[in-house]
Amino acid sequence: MADLFAGMDPAPTAAARHADNAPLADRLRPERLEDVVGQDHLTGPEGAIGRMVAAGRLSSMILWGPPGTGKTTIARLLAAEVGLRFAAISAVFSGVADLKKVFAEARDHARAGQRTLLFVDEIHRFNRAQQDGFLPFVEDGTVTLVGATTENPSFELNAALLSRAQVLILHRLGQSALDQLLTRAEAEMERPLPLQQAARDALIASADGDGRFLLNQAETLFSIDLPEPLDAAGLSALLQRRVAVYDKDREGHYNLISALHKSIRGSDPQAALYYLARMLTAGEEPLYVLRRLTRAAIEDIGLADPQALTQCLAAKDAYDFLGSPEGELAIVQACLYCATAPKSNAAYMAQKRAWRTAKETGSLMPPANILNAPTKLMKQIGYGEGYQYDHDADGGFSGANYWPDDLPPQGFYEPSGRGLEKRIAERMAWWDERRRAIQAAGDDDGRS
Template sequence: MTDLFADDSPQAPHDTAPADAPLADRIRPASLSEIIGQDHITGREGAIGRMVAAGKLSSLILWGPPGTGKTSIARLLADSVGMHYMAVSAVFSGVADLKKAFAEAEKVSAMGKKTLLFVDEIHRFNKAQQDGFLPYVERGVVTLVGATTENPSFELNAALLSRAQVLVLNRLDGPALDALLTRAEAAEGKALPVTDDARRALIASADGDGRFLLNQAETLFSIAMGSPLDPAAMAALLHRRMPVYDKGADGHYNLISALHKSMRGSDPQAALYWLARMLVAGEEPLYVLRRITRFASEDIGLADPQALAQCIAAKEAYQFLGSPEGELAIVQACIYCATAPKSNAVYKAQKSAWKSAMDTGSLMPPANILNAPTNLMKDLGYGKGYAYDHDRDEGFSGDNYWPDEMSPQEFYAPVERGFEVKLRARLEHWERLRNERKD
C-alpha cells in the first residue's frame, strides 16, 4: 500500500502528530504495511519488503508522481532497519547543508550506526552536487534514498544511478485513493460530507495524488454543512486540480508518444483523448500539429498522400483562426491520420537511402545522365547515350541511373494498402519493361 505525504520535518515515523496537525500528518503511516497503493515494492515480495526482511538496505531512487508516498517510505525504511534518519530537500538545500549532513553522518557512523539520508527532489541538484554524494555512498557513511518526479535516466548522473536501485512508484488508482479517504474518515470520526457521486468525483479530481486528495478532504471536513454535497456543489466549493503535465519533462514525451502510437494503431478515439489531454493541459497546439504532420509522412506516407496535405491545411487554418477555434482543424488532422491506411515505406526508404549514401561516399553518376553544358563536357562523354523518356513508348526508357560502381538498390517498397497498391503495381510494371528492354 502507499503513502502520500512528503515533507522534510524531523518528525520520526512512530511519533504521534498533534490533534491540530494537518490531516495528512495525523494519518501518516506508522509502518510500511500501512502504505497505500505500492504493494509491488513494499509488500513481502517487493524490493523494499525483501530488504527490510534481510535487515540490509541499499541506496534507492524512488521515482513516482507527486503524492504517492516517497517521503513516508523513506522515513519508515529508516525505522524498519534501525538506521539514523536525516532529510534534505534539493529545493531548499545547498552545498553547506550537504556538508553539514555528511559531517553528522560521519559522527553517527563513528558511533556504529548507519545513516539513511533522504534527498527530496534529488533531480534538482546539479551534476556536480550529485557527484558529491558518491564518496559517502561508496564508503557506506550514508545510504542514499532519493525521491524524484522526473525520469532518473535523464536527470541523474550515470555514476549515481549505478550505485542506486531505481524503484518506480505507481500513480494512486481509485481503490487506493478511496482507502485513503476511509482512513481519513476514521481519523475524523465522521463520514465525508458528500454524496457517493461527489466522492467518486473527488477521487477522480485528485489525478492519482493522495496528498492533494487529503487536502481537499480536510477542507470538506472543516466546513459545516446541513446535507451532503453533490458533485456540482462540491466543485463550486473546491478548486479543480489540473492534470500533472510538465511541457518540458516526462509527461510531455509520454503523452506525445501515446498520441503517436494511438494514431499508428488506427484508434481515433484514443488519439483524440491524448490530443485533448495535451491541449487541455496547455501544450502549444502547433507543437502537437508538428508531431501529427511528422506522423503523416512517417506512418502513412504515400498510402494516403492527402494525409500530409490535411496537416498542412490544419496549420494554415490554425494560424488563420487562432485558439480555440483553430484547434478544430488540428482535431480534423488527427482523426484523418488515425483513420488513414498506414505505411512506413517512405520512412524506411529514407533510412535506407541515407545509409547507402553514407556508405558509398562520392560515387559519380553514370556518364549518360550527366549534364553537358560545354563542348569539353560533351567531348568527355557527358550525356552520351542518354535516352529521353518522353520519346519512348509509355514515356519510359528503362535507362540506367546508378553509379557504374554500384548495382541498383531497392529503398522504397510500397505496401499493399491504400494508394500504395497502385504505386506497387506501377513499379512492378516498369520493372517488367526494364527487364524486357535489357533482353
C-alpha cells in the first residue's frame, strides 16, 4: 500500500521491526519510499524527491515539517533507493568532535567509492559556526546532506548552507493518511481498534497530523482489555487527553482558524464566536488563538480602530494572569471587539507597497537636508543644510520634501474613510493641500 507510513522512522532491520516487543510504530515503518503517506507532492513521480530518485542522483536538501511527518523515514529510504551509505547524527546530542568523526568516516568511505548520505536531525540546533562546518564537505561531495527541522529554515539556518541545499516542505498528515495508518495498525494487530466511529474520528483529530503520536495512542488502546468499544467521551477519559470534538468533515484546526479570521474580517461576531468556541472547547491552545486575533486586529482593522490591538494584547495579559477557564472570557471579549470594529486593511496594504518599493530602491540616499551632520566635514558637504524644524513652522507643518532625490513621493497608505481613518484621511488631505501650496509659493519665489 503506497503512502501509508509517513511520520515513522524506518527500522534498522526487518527482524527488529517485527519483534514482539517492538513498538507498534516501529513495526509499521515503511520499507519503500512509495510507502510513505501524505507526502506525494515530494515522493511521487512528479515530486522533487521522486525525480531525484528516478535520476539516481540526490542533491543536498533540508526537510522542513512538523513532527511525525516522515523526515527521518524519507532520509533513510533515500539512501537505500540510490545506494548511498547512511549515517545519522542528532544536533541535540552531537558536538564538534562528533561532526569531525562523521566527516572523517565519510571521507574514508568516499576513497573506497562509497558515498555517504548524512542525515542531521534537528539541524537548526547547530549554531552558526557548526553549520558553516558542513560547507566544505557538502561542496566537495564527501556527503550528501539531508537535514531535518521543525523550524523555519529561513530563520534558523545559515544563508550559505541554504544556498547549497534545496528546502523541501513536508505537510502535516491529513485525516485520510492518518486513517490509513490506523487501518494498517489493525491489520498488524489482527483486530479492530476498540472504538466507535466517532471516537476513531476524535483519535485521528487529536493526533494533529502526527503519525507516530497516533500509532502510540493506538498501541495504548490495543494493550487494554475493554468490554466494549469506547465512545468519544470514554476515549478522552481513558487517554487523559482533551480529544478534539470536531465535525466529521473537519480537515484540521487550520480550517477553523481560517474561518474565525474571515468571520472577524466579515464583521460577523456571532460566527466568529462560534468558531472561537469550536477551537477552545476542542482543546486548541488559547495563545495560538490570541495570536490570530492580534493578527486580525492589525491586518483587518488597523487604524480604523487602534483599540482592537490594545484589546487583544490586554486579553493575552488577562489570560496569562487568570488562566483557564476564567481567562477565556477575555479572549471572547477581544474576539467580539474585533468582529464589531470598523474594518480597514489600509495599513496592511501600505506595508506591502512600502516593502516592495524599498526592495527596488534600497540604495537611494535620503535628501541631504534631513541628514544629521555630527562632523564638520558632513556639514561642509551639505548634510542638514536647509532643514526646517516643523514645530517652528506655521501650523506645525513645514511642507518640506522627505523623499530621496531620485524617488518621487509615493502613496503607500490610503486610509479607508471608516472609523478613525476617516479623520486620518481628512488630516492627510489637509497636509497634502498645504504641501502643494507651500511648494507652489516656493516655485513662485524661484521665478521671481
